[in-house]
Amino acid sequence: MLKRQITLKDIAKELDVSISTVSKALKNSDEISRDTKEKVQAFAKLYNYKPNNIAISLKNKRTKNIGVIVPDIVHYFFTTVVRGIENFANEKGYNVIVCLSNESFDKEVINMEMLANGSIDGFIMSLSAGTEKNNDFNHLREVTDQGIPLVLFDRVTNEIECDKVVIDDTLGAYLATKKLLEEGRKKIALLTTEDFFSVSRNRNLGYKKALEDFGMELNPDHVLKLPYMDIDEERISSFLKRVSPDGVLSANEIFGIYGMRVLQKLGFEVPKDVSVIGFTDGLLAKHANPPVTAVAQHGEKMGELAAKMLIERVENDYDVPNYQTKILEPTLIERDSTNN
Amino acid sequence: MLKRQITLKDIAKELDVSISTVSKALKNSDEISRDTKEKVQAFAKLYNYKPNNIAISLKNKRTKNIGVIVPDIVHYFFTTVVRGIENFANEKGYNVIVCLSNESFDKEVINMEMLANGSIDGFIMSLSAGTEKNNDFNHLREVTDQGIPLVLFDRVTNEIECDKVVIDDTLGAYLATKKLLEEGRKKIALLTTEDFFSVSRNRNLGYKKALEDFGMELNPDHVLKLPYMDIDEERISSFLKRVSPDGVLSANEIFGIYGMRVLQKLGFEVPKDVSVIGFTDGLLAKHANPPVTAVAQHGEKMGELAAKMLIERVENDYDVPNYQTKILEPTLIERDSTNN
DNA sequence: TTGTAGGCGTTATCAG
DNA sequence: CTGATAACGCCTACAA
DSSP: OOOOOOOHHHHHHHHTSOHHHHHHHHTTOTTSOHHHHHHHHHHHHHTTOOOOHHHHHHHHTOOOEEEEEESOSSSHHHHHHHHHHHHHHHHTTOEEEEEEOTTOHHHHHHHHHHHTTTTOSEEEEOOOHHHHHHTOOHHHHHHHHTTOOEEEESSOOTTSOSEEEEEOHHHHHHHHHHHHHHTTOOOEEEEEEOTTSHHHHHHHHHHHHHHHHTTOOOOGGGEEEESSSSOOHHHHHHHHHHHOOSEEEESSHHHHHHHHHHHHHTTOOTTTTOEEEEESOOHHHHHSSSOOEEEEOOHHHHHHHHHHHHHHHHHSOOSSOOOOEEEEOOEEEOOTTSOO | OOOOOOOHHHHHHHHTSOHHHHHHHHTTOTTSOHHHHHHHHHHHHHTTOOOOHHHHHHHHTOOOEEEEEESOSSSHHHHHHHHHHHHHHHHTTOEEEEEEOTTOHHHHHHHHHHHTTTTOSEEEEOOOHHHHHHTOOHHHHHHHHTTOOEEEESSOOTTSOSEEEEEOHHHHHHHHHHHHHHTTOOOEEEEEEOTTSHHHHHHHHHHHHHHHHTTOOOOGGGEEEESSSSOOHHHHHHHHHHHOOSEEEESSHHHHHHHHHHHHHTTOOTTTTOEEEEESOOHHHHHSSSOOEEEEOOHHHHHHHHHHHHHHHHHSOOSSOOOOEEEEOOEEEOOTTSOO
């Protein structure tokens, strides 16, 4: 069934020359006579010769593969980051191996180990919820100790020294909260996740800071911290019912969208009675009714940057690491869920 | 910088035994004495020996990698298929290399060639818009001619003989249209894409069939066929304004969501004045206001099935191909954008 | 201008 | 029980 791909050896035998002659001829080396080169190249094209990547990888100790491990691929943000990585990497001749940790520590570890045995030249990843919760980064350390380049994005940790790309989450939340405050909102609810998520921690901080800058103090009763990014319908709706906010900031796309619908069902008009802003400028925000003002995280750019940083590491064997953390600026995209 | 991973050779030298002894010892071969095995295994663990996958791939002519080429990763459906593939493949010890064709014929070809040189054991893919439009499948044929297993899903073609997984798009559209008709809707608009998309062709067919079964005939004025899956705000809104439908069927998630908002802005109430049903039971449909009744395509299952079929081919070298086309049943998920 | 030989890391066969 | 050898497909320094 599997018609074996033709190899240098096959060509050599067929044309009655040596393997190295064939190899050189195909590379247009000028060690080889025009005659021989033409003969070999013609034959190779005729039989559709393609060098075997695996053999080349073994020889070069370079696979031209990048391993990407992300918590999931359903949420818009990760999706766009993956797209950014893909774009840049393909441009540079790299393939992208995508693995989903599914927010699970165990699966993240398994995936890393699966890829760390020579399958890839480097990793780009965002920590799973499980990993952030466990606060266990040994699998990352093993990888970096082996000298495999690693770039963390979005959900990062100080425990590991490596290149990183994040957005300024604190600033993003600050800008959003400020916007609500400037609209005159007094009771701003925060829908977020627990502080063990590095991004949530920072977003929660930005929220607090903005309140303080406007002479208000954070009321814990106005904050709902859920353990995961999944919607807990019960808790979100009872929270909003209780708080009855005139402004909502959501630390992710999905809580905000869901929260807005809950409020609408309770009779609130958006943005007349309550303004809503959410993190992630995704399809949900864009197509909600009304469209939701959002903090754009520039995922695609983030992915490109991460890929760029990684490939740079892979291709240049610096002996002084000099790790960088790039911080992108979030942008507030104003839509109809807030006043303007 | 890059601390070379330890190899069999290193262990052999260090322990003063032969490479093959080490290899066997690590495999717990009973050709080797208990003593030697223990010594070798201890040493290997201590120095964190991991067999080099690339070398193994070269030897076995099996990479344990699956190449997945999809048009994009932003739309919910493809996202879920990729997740299904990932799940099943990882379970079986395979990595998934994801490439995005970005709906472009050229990029699809480039990606295939990139992977077809030994990097993967088989392909799972869904045709790009460009490919369906060009009607050019030579890159697929080259791959299958080489004996590389290929599974097509969703956007497939009869031109290529290989395993396929699809849903019954005609039935899906039929069920949706029937639902609208049974509600008493008389003027059902169809938002769809051009017929060169295999899926659209079938969905358009199902729409027509349902109308006919209810004694109505298709009115071309009630159908808007756009060239791509991107929202053309201008055309969609002027179309809906003109038609002023009491029912809308959308052949994808995004047109339906957008169309519903257009109608709402025009003063239509959903579902009082107009019912809306869209293909793809995704986040947009689920979180729209009101939530949209949708044709579920069971992407995750589709992905798992595709992966299963592919891995079966990869691992068993059938000499009679006996290609299969699996057809999944779509499900109508009823929500508040239709009456019940 | 062409060919030989060795190596990338692993495994399998066969000899000792 | 252990080891030498060849092979997977390619590349390259060196020899002829």
